[in-house]
Each structure stands twice: as C-alpha cells, then as structure tokens.
Amino acid sequence: MSTKYEIKTWRSAVERKPEFGKMFDFEPTTKFFDQLSFVGDPAVCCFLLETAEGLVLIDAMNPEKRYMDAILKGISDIGYEITDLKHIVITHGHGDHYGLADELRKLSGAKIYISEGDHELAKHPAIGRFSAMDYPVDVYLTDGMDLKFGDTVIHCVETPGHTDHCMSFIFPVTDEGRPHMASLWGGTGLNNGVNIFTYLKSVDKFELACAEYGVDVEISNHPPVDNGVERLNTVRKIANGVPNPFVIGKDNMHYYFNKFRTMSAEALKKWPDGISRQPMPGK
Helix, strand or coil, rough: CCCCCCCCCCCCCCCCCCCCCHHHCCCEEEECCCCCEEECCCCCCEEEEEECCCEEECCCCCCCCCHHHHHHHHHHHCCCCHHHEEEEECCCCCHHHCCCCCHHHHHHHHEEEEHHHHHHHHHHCCCCCCCCCCCCCCCEEECCCCCEEEEEEEEECCCCCCCCCCCEEEEEECCCCEEEEEEECCCCCCCCCEEEEHHHHHHHHHHHHHHCCCCEEEECCCCCHHHHHHHHHHHHHCCCCCCCEEECCHHHHHHHHHHHHHHHHHHHHHHHEEEECCCCCCH
C-alpha cells in the first residue's frame, strides 16, 4: 500500500532509533552556535541556550546520574554555574525529556515549563524506569506562546502526535554573529496509540510555522533522527570558512519534514486505521 505521504529517495534506508540504556564513549558537551550547546549522548540530548536572563535548558533527559553529570559538566564547560540556570523548557511528558527537571530546579531555582496536558501525562509514566512528574510546574506552555528571556524569544507550537500536547519550538541563534532561526521538532517517534493522521497534521503545521519565521536550522532531541552525532563531530573539527552543518537552509526544511511524512507512510502500511501499535522504547 502506497500513500500520498511517501517520499522517494536514493538514500539507503537506515533504522535510526535511540539506543536507550547503552553507555557511549562520547563528549557530552558541544557548543554549535554562539549561544546554543548540545548536552547528551547519541541516544538522547538536551540543549543549553544562553540568554540575557541566564541559561535556558531545553529538555532535561533521563533521570540518571550520568545525564545529571553531563548537564552539570555542560553548564561548567560553557562558563556558567548551576545557579545561572533560570528556566527549564520541556517538549513533552516522556521521562527521557523531563527526567531531571525537578532535581535541577532544586539545585538552581529554575522555573519549569511544560504543556498542561503533558504534565498530566507525565504524572503516569508509561515506562517503569521513569519516575512520575508528581511535582508542580511553574508555567504551562500553550500553542502560539512566546517565551521571552531577555532579548531571546522561544516561540511555542503545539504539535500533537507523539503525545497529545507535545510542544515544538522556534528561536533565534547566531553563528559567529550571523543570524539564524532554529527549530526543534518536539516529539519524533510513532509510539503505541499515536494517531498517525494527527501526527501528519502537526508536521504540516510546524513546517508552516517554520516557513513563517524563516527557519533555516533544525535540531533534534534524539541525535539518531537527523545524523546529529555525525554533524556534531564535524562541528568539533570545523575550520574557519566551513559552513555549520546544522544550517540546512530554508528550502531544505521541507526536505527534513518529509522524513517524518515518509516514516508515517510506512506506519500506515502496517496500521491503515491510522493508530500506531509500536511499543514505547524500553518496553
């Protein structure tokens, strides 16, 4: 069964899924824009965004010591203290994205942000190794909300699919002073119970928002999705005059979003009723 969402490509089909629980020999911190740093490993990551109001952490990874160590090291690596962390902005209510939020808040006093619906989801985690998000948050994210941290604005777009109230983000960065607009697609996979058609509508919605804001950079909270590890390795060795591999250009954003349309097309071949029966990672 073919669908209108399927995209033909000459590239080899590589199964790219996060290898949760695996230990990696991997440098956990990489600054890849003037004010944006990667923190994590080849399975899951978060991002440190430097603003005039202090540090913003986008996602908070798994509730494991090695990930806490990575975040604390990342903050130190870029020249800050834990008390400089002021805001923790979470894409959705899965434990590999909110896992360390409360511990980090206790250390730093930072505010926690998540959508109300995904806060409710996180109170009943689907995977046993994740603790419930049984603590209050400071701000509920809503569709179209602009989070203003000094002169940095994170634009929030609700993109249901991966979870019912998943959030994706658009925000400015610079590369050696050159301005760009970055996007983070909040939830990548089609886990059990996901409505594939809802997911596809969110892909269209977020692509339109990215076009409106002139987005030319994409990042992912799961590096396998977009060759993140390979591109980070390039950034670590990059020389003057070599383009930043995370700047893919406005036209190529459409090509990137087609990846998720193709994934959905493959899922619809297995589940033509549009409801994914793929188990959650780690189950």
